Amino acid sequence: HLAMPGLTFTVIGEDANPVDRTWSASTLLMPPAKRFDVLVQATNPGTHALKTLAMSTGPAGDHYPETLLATVKVKGRSQNPALLPETIKPMDDLSKAVIAKQRVFTLTEDNTGFFINGSRFNANQVDATPVIGTVEEWVFRNATQELHPIHLHVNDAQIMSINGVAQTARSWVDTFPIPYAGTANEGTSRPGEVVVRIKFRQFVGPYVFHCHILAHEDQGMMTIINVTSPNSE
Numbered sequence: 639h640l641a642m643p644g645l646t647f648t649v650i651g652e653d654a655n656p657v658d659r660t661w662s663a664s665t666l667l668m669p670p671a672k673r674f675d676v677l678v679q680a681t682n683p684g685t686h687a688l689k690t691l692a693m694s695t696g697p698a699g700d701h702y703p704e705t706l707l708a709t710v711k712v713k714g715r716s717q718n719p720a721l722l723p724e725t726i727k728p729m730d731d732l733s734k735a736v737i738a739k740q741r742v743f744t745l746t747e748d749n750t751g752f753f754i755n756g757s758r759f760n761a762n763q764v765d766a767t768p769v770i771g772t773v774e775e776w777v778f779r780n781a782t783q784e785l786h787p788i789h790l791h792v793n794d795a796q797i798m799s800i801n802g803v804a805q806t807a808r809s810w811v812d813t814f815p816i817p818y819a820g821t822a823n824e825g826t827s828r829p830g831e832v833v834v835r836i837k838f839r840q841f842v843g844p845y846v847f848h849c850h851i852l853a854h855e856d857q858g859m860m861t862i863i864n865v866t867s868p869n870s871e
Contacts, residue, residue, distance in 0.1 A: 639691040640666045642678065642710070648722050649808075651675030655794060656727040657809040665691065669787030670850040671813040677722055680712040695851075696818040699784030729809055732796045732835040738772035743861070744829070745780045745816060745849070751858040752849065758858030764844065765861045769868055773837045779829040780816040786859065787815045788832075789850040792841050793865075795834035802831065813850060838865050 640647075646662050653673050666674055680686070688708040694701045746753045755765065768774050775798070780786055794810035801817055817830030848860035 639693045640668055640688070640707075641691050642686050642688045644684070644686050645678050645680060645710075647674070647676040647678060649674055649676055650723065650726050652809040653794065653812045655729070655809040655811070658727065658729040658731075659725055659808050660723055661808065667815070669785070669813060669815045670852070671787065671789045673813075679719060679722065681719065682716060683712050683714065686710045686712065696782075696784035698782060699818070729796075729807070730837065731807070732773055732837060733798070733807075735773040735835060735837070737775045737835070738769065740775045740777065741766055742777045742779065745778065745782060745786050745859065747782045747854070747859075752854045753858055754861045757861075759848075759855075759860040759862075761862075763862065764864045766863045767866050768836075768838045768863065770838050770840075770842050770865055771868075773835055775833060775835050778816045778832045778834070780831070781819050781827070781829045783818050785815045785818055786849045786854065787813055787851065788847060789813045790836070790847045791845040793836050793838055793845075795836045798833040798835055800832050841865060842867055 641664065646664060647666055648660055648662050650657060650660055651674065668674065687706055688710055689704060689706050690702070692702065692704045743754055746756065751758050757763065778788060790812045794812045795814070796807045796810055797805045797814060799805055814832060816832050819827050819829045822828040842865050844862050844864040846860055846862055848855040
């Protein structure tokens, strides 16, 4: 949970993708494998702490204290502030795309391992076969009591909603945390949910996505996607 008190992050890229519109933030949540490109502008000399704030990944997850990462010293005479960009590169917005298929991936765990749709990773098992050039909508549901940061290989995603709240995407991403389960009004457990859309652009063949908490990946929370050609079996 990155912060630099007294200074602001202006985000110009996310997961190696230039953003459509830049935005400013005082903190950035960065699960394993997450990347941001940012501009930071100081207006006066001084010393600033770059740190990660105290972080919890959920009741069944891990807990980390606030930690100093670096000390940034700003020196010299003040200059006229540079004009920061408001736009970088238009993104291929999938909000109105034709959806070829919707898939649901449910994340669970117990004392034996971590699962996607009830199965641990099997190198001989393919769990989805999208067709090249199509757009699919994937629903990730987290039934556990800890965050699971999903990392997609090859094809990036556009975040559509988080726990039912629509999102205005500013870039495509390849890493995003799935919130842990909460409690519904009637007292039952309600999985955390993230809905994304993915366009299968160029690559035909198998690849994986997985939880990027590597102990979870190594104990089963990974699956194989095989992108196929039209009319192939």
